[in-house]
Amino acid sequence: MQATQEPPLVRAARKERVERTPVWFMRQAGRVLPEYRQIRTSHSLLDICRQADLAATVTLQPVERFDVDAAIIFADIITPLLGVGLKVDIVEKVGPVLDEPIRSRADLARLRCLEPEQDLPAMLEALRLVRNALPDEKALIGFAGAPFTLATYLIEGGPSKNYTTTKSLMYSQPDFWHELMTRLSDMIAAYLLAQASAGAQVLQLFDSWVGWLSQRDYCEYVFPYTARIIKAAQTSGVPVIHFATGAGALNGAIMQAAPDVVGLDWRVPLDESWAALGDVAVQGNLDPAVLLAPADVVRDQTRDVMRRAAGRPGHIFNLGHGFLPQTPLDSIFQVIECVREWNGSVGS
Amino acid sequence: MQATQEPPLVRAARKERVERTPVWFMRQAGRVLPEYRQIRTSHSLLDICRQADLAATVTLQPVERFDVDAAIIFADIITPLLGVGLKVDIVEKVGPVLDEPIRSRADLARLRCLEPEQDLPAMLEALRLVRNALPDEKALIGFAGAPFTLATYLIEGGPSKNYTTTKSLMYSQPDFWHELMTRLSDMIAAYLLAQASAGAQVLQLFDSWVGWLSQRDYCEYVFPYTARIIKAAQTSGVPVIHFATGAGALNGAIMQAAPDVVGLDWRVPLDESWAALGDVAVQGNLDPAVLLAPADVVRDQTRDVMRRAAGRPGHIFNLGHGFLPQTPLDSIFQVIECVREWNGSVGS
Numbered sequence: 001m002q003a004t005q006e007p008p009l010v011r012a013a014r015k016e017r018v019e020r021t022p023v024w025f026m027r028q029a030g031r032v033l034p035e036y037r038q039i040r041t042s043h044s045l046l047d048i049c050r051q052a053d054l055a056a057t058v059t060l061q062p063v064e065r066f067d068v069d070a071a072i073i074f075a076d077i078i079t080p081l082l083g084v085g086l087k088v089d090i091v092e093k094v095g096p097v098l099d100e101p102i103r104s105r106a107d108l109a110r111l112r113c114l115e116p117e118q119d120l121p122a123m124l125e126a127l128r129l130v131r132n133a134l135p136d137e138k139a140l141i142g143f144a145g146a147p148f149t150l151a152t153y154l155i156e157g158g159p160s161k162n163y164t165t166t167k168s169l170m171y172s173q174p175d176f177w178h179e180l181m182t183r184l185s186d187m188i189a190a191y192l193l194a195q196a197s198a199g200a201q202v203l204q205l206f207d208s209w210v211g212w213l214s215q216r217d218y219c220e221y222v223f224p225y226t227a228r229i230i231k232a233a234q235t236s237g238v239p240v241i242h243f244a245t246g247a248g249a250l251n252g253a254i255m256q257a258a259p260d261v262v263g264l265d266w267r268v269p270l271d272e273s274w275a276a277l278g279d280v281a282v283q284g285n286l287d288p289a290v291l292l293a294p295a296d297v298v299r300d301q302t303r304d305v306m307r308r309a310a311g312r313p314g315h316i317f318n319l320g321h322g323f324l325p326q327t328p329l330d331s332i333f334q335v336i337e338c339v340r341e342w343n344g345s346v347g348s
Numbered sequence: 349m350q351a352t353q354e355p356p357l358v359r360a361a362r363k364e365r366v367e368r369t370p371v372w373f374m375r376q377a378g379r380v381l382p383e384y385r386q387i388r389t390s391h392s393l394l395d396i397c398r399q400a401d402l403a404a405t406v407t408l409q410p411v412e413r414f415d416v417d418a419a420i421i422f423a424d425i426i427t428p429l430l431g432v433g434l435k436v437d438i439v440e441k442v443g444p445v446l447d448e449p450i451r452s453r454a455d456l457a458r459l460r461c462l463e464p465e466q467d468l469p470a471m472l473e474a475l476r477l478v479r480n481a482l483p484d485e486k487a488l489i490g491f492a493g494a495p496f497t498l499a500t501y502l503i504e505g506g507p508s509k510n511y512t513t514t515k516s517l518m519y520s521q522p523d524f525w526h527e528l529m530t531r532l533s534d535m536i537a538a539y540l541l542a543q544a545s546a547g548a549q550v551l552q553l554f555d556s557w558v559g560w561l562s563q564r565d566y567c568e569y570v571f572p573y574t575a576r577i578i579k580a581a582q583t584s585g586v587p588v589i590h591f592a593t594g595a596g597a598l599n600g601a602i603m604q605a606a607p608d609v610v611g612l613d614w615r616v617p618l619d620e621s622w623a624a625l626g627d628v629a630v631q632g633n634l635d636p637a638v639l640l641a642p643a644d645v646v647r648d649q650t651r652d653v654m655r656r657a658a659g660r661p662g663h664i665f666n667l668g669h670g671f672l673p674q675t676p677l678d679s680i681f682q683v684i685e686c687v688r689e690w691n692g693s694v695g696s
Contacts, residue, residue, distance in 0.1 A: 162637065164640060167637040172642050203482075211594075248597050293516065
């Protein structure tokens with residue numbers, strides 16, 4: 001293969017100085033796009049994930065529509081769980097629901113090793129299709145849910161409000177907990193490495209619910225697994241983004257896991273958090289709800305994020321969480337235009 | 349009135365050194381107690397709030413059962429809203445639900461001024477009954493939901509996941525927003541002052557959902573109201589606790605509102621947060637889910653909070669949020685015993 005320069009987003013993730021701030025959006029592929037909703041009229045979400053050509057099409061839609069700097073592979077957080085044969089469904093307006101929760105060591109037998117090439121051929125094929133279709137300057141992002149977040153679904157049997165069953169088991173059956181987290185970590189590491197082999201140039205590990213843990217519990221029950229997965233994923237040579245929601249108090253610990261990029265949610269001011277984190281790239285962090293506001297608020301708040309990033313190498317623009325379902329396309333265009341104008345005004 | 353020394357919890361709230369760390373629990377009056385559930389078999393939650401003798405009984409139950417250092421008046425976050433005649437119901441396993449949400453300036457006419465003595469006689473009478481029944485060394489706490497949290501219920505019409513309607517209105521109709529927050533702030537200030545007149549010796553302002561705002565939006569859309577309410581409540585002479593959930597990133601701003609005590613949720617380490625806050629009393633901050641753990645974990649984590657507080661004047665022990673419904677009484681006794689043992693061991 002000819003040695004071409006990596007896409008700007010990948011270089012930003014390595015803290016290299018790039019011409020303009022790369023932009024992508026969590027949940028950019030999916031429900032905010034009419035062309036996606038059109039496909040959904042005849043295919044379920046999991047149908048799309050199971051068909052490489054459809055998954056590739058949906059993955060490419062936001063790049064075509066918005067000219068964002070990256071595609072993120074269309075998959076669900078439960079994709080690797082389905083890969084090892086667990087019975088999980090995505091229930092509309094609820095989320096992932098398990099037939100039988102995993103709450104004991106005996107249940108763990110159902111969580112066998114993931115063999116990505118055998119278990120997830122469609123997803124890996126979709127990555128290859130997207131990589132071939134994407135222009136060189138666009139990055140392809142792979143991702144996985146982090147083990148704490150997956151563990152909450154497996155233990156609670158679905159979405160939860162306070163994760164009380166998860167925490168109870170964590171406190172009362174530490175052997176079970178650590179075995180579950182070990183199995184999930186092995187699964188996730190294999191899953192991320194397979195995505196890198198299939199063409200992903202950045203990997204994002206996202207922990208939706210870990211912000212419900214105290215710093216102390218995070219360090220004891222979760223951190224070793226986060227660190228292990230990031231280290232394993234980095235052996236692929238691609239940079240790793242760690243994103244967690246509501247986890248401002250965990251950032252110091254997360255830094256010890258040595259991700260290349262720390263994703264910040266919207267609750268924390270990007271400048272203060274970046275200063276506290278130190279020498280790392282950061283991603284974020286506009287409140288997704290701002291995109292429901294009038295254009296002047298959208299532009300003002302987008303510029304505020306750019307002002308806080310201050311053009312330092314290593315900033316990847318994103319929201320502080322995924323698109324809300326009702327996000328108007330106009331707002332998305334406003335945000336992108338604003339980021340690019342800012343770069344232009346600073347560069348000139 | 350004879351000049352007796354204030355209860356230890358009140359003195360701790362004033363950062364005075366007290367003999368032992370005062371302990372109380374958010375949601376201590378209510379569903380974790382069998383004697384409360386017994387009353388609930390024949391009375392709804394709002395029935396209890398409407399009958400001064402019942403409300404007083406329920407308020408005193410945890411003091412009698414646990415010998416905690418304070419009673420907190422039994423009331424609901426919607427009590428002042430009911431006082432001004434809004435139609436709100438508490439739906440089991442859902443929360444407060446409004447017949448008609450408030451989403452326009454025209455709707456604001458329904459939010460008239462609160463006249464506590466006329467509008468909430470039972471609640472104020474309950475405070476007087478409790479104050480008379482409580483031993484001198486026990487504090488009586490009054491409380492109110494903060495305007496952002498109340499605004500989310502009024503606008504969304506009930507509990508919400510992302511507060512998108514609230515945020516949309518905040519961004520798109522700032523005049524409406526500020527008028528709504530002004531009216532709510534006047535209501536809450538009057539409500540807190542009336543509670544102090546009726547015998548409350550500490551006032552807690554709690555903001556359950558403000559942690560979903562960015563620091564920037566908090567400062568613009570919420571902070572002025574928080575500051576105004578705290579200042580008004582402090583004219584009563586009683587100390588004011590500010591508690592917000594998931595609001596670690598807002599603590600610097602909250603300090604500017606000058607509460608006497610900052611309540612910390614369990615996500616942040618008490619020692620680090622206290623150091624960052626500076627010269628203020630703190631309340632907290634054990635994860636309520638820890639009380640679902642085996643006794644050794646309960647004791648270990650309770651001691652960890654005490655170790656972080658390090659006996660500095662101004663610590664009030666509490667959880668980092670309210671009791672979970674399934675909390676075993678045994679765990680509550682373990683926590684209290686541990687706090688008092690710690691004081692004993694340090695004092696000796």
